[in-house]
Amino acid sequence: MLSIEQRFDHSAYVSMTMEFRCNLKCVHCMIEGTMDYLEPQSRQKFDELLAYNREHQKWSGLILTGSEITLHRDLPELAIAAKRSGFKHVRIQSHGMHLGKLEYCTKLIGAGVDEFFISVAAADAESHDSITQVQGSFQKTLQGMENVDRWEHTISITNTVVTKKSYKQLPQVVDALAHLKNLAQMEFWFYWPMSGKDDKSLLVSHLEMLPYLQEAVIKAQALGRRVEIKNFPQCLLGDFKHLLVNGQPQLFIDPVFWREFEKNGFYQCKHRENCQSIECLGLNSAYIERFGWEEEILVPQYNG
Ligand code: SF4
Incomplete structure (x- = not known):
């Protein structure tokens, strides 16, 4: 078993997208327009990845993902095969609803x-x-997380997408999950619309959102949770700038996804040439179109 810090080392994990159906309709869904035609990885590709890792021991953890991975009929078999091939940990990315059924969770x-x-x-x-x-x-999601929490060796991680609809609740999200013993990490992902425009009007300005984020981080850390923040200007995070982690495990996904992803237009910032931040994604096209370049509030970083 990996130590808790190793379990959050993205380079130790690999992700495979095995399912592109979903039974939620989240307003912030970043792949809703592409879900119908993105192809999941085949069982053959999955088996090839296991064989590769058995030989090369490149990754310790496998992440099974997609739109909603628990809709994949063979998910338990995939996990069994992954463990047999030598993966130490198997993670699923899920809305958690089906875990609310204790039998399935078990x-x-x-x-x-x-x-x-x-x-x-x-x-x-x-x-x-x-x-x-x-x-x-x-x-159902809460019940699912509480079910997972019954097993001492499990860990859970939450992801809250920060939009106009959710940003004021970030501290309360931490409170609502305070009773979970195995919740090891909370992530806050600042919404990106997979488009050059904020078509659904879900973006919120950085400065408007920041106090809620800061309060949520303080509360989560007081509970002993790790925190990761994604897609937020690093220079605005002050004492929490080390919590910006935009890296992800290597992802096996239909290449068409990346064509859609590029529409975001990340890495834009008026200070980019003077800024040494290696973690920051800067602004994206939709944000700039909505709120402008904000160059007067962004501050180039001089120490990475
Ligand atoms: S100045 Fe721009 S690139 Fe540098 S940390 Fe701030 S937003 Fe990111």
Whole structure:
């Protein structure tokens, strides 16, 4: 088993997208327009990855992902095969609803899944369900996380996408999950629309969102959680700038996804040439179109 810090080393993990169906309709979904035609990785590719890793021992952890991986009928078998091939940890990325059924949760954990990356859209049922557009989803997700928490060897990680609909609730998201013992890390992903425009009007300005983010980080850290922030100007994070982690494990996904991803137009900043931040993604096209370049509030970093 890896130490807790190693379990958050993105270079030790590899992701495979095995399922592109989903039964939520999150308003912030970044692949809703592409889900219908993106192809999941085949079982043959999956088996090839296992064989490669058995030989080269490149990664310790496998992440099974897609739109909603628990809709993949063979998920337990995939986890069993991954463990047999030598992966120490198997993580799923999920909305967590199906884990609310204890029998299914037990089956997955028995198959070797020991890490659960769960999307939590907001802090209460009304807000969460209005974002996922499925009534009852918050309760099922919370039940799923509580079920996972019954096993001592599991860890969970949450991901909250920060939009106009969720940003004021970030501290309350931390509170709502405070009772979970195995929640090791909370991630806050500043929304990107996979488009050059904020077509759904979900973006919120950095400075408007920042106090809520800071409060959430302080609360999460007080509970002993690790925190990662994604897609936020590093220079605005002050004492929390080390929490900006935009890196991800190597991802095997339909190449068409990257064509869509490029529409975001990351890495734009008026200070880019003077800034030595290696982690910052700068601004993206939709943000600039909505709020401008904000060069007067952004400050070039001189120490990476
Ligand atoms: S000045 Fe620009 S590139 Fe540098 S940290 Fe700030 S937003 Fe990122």
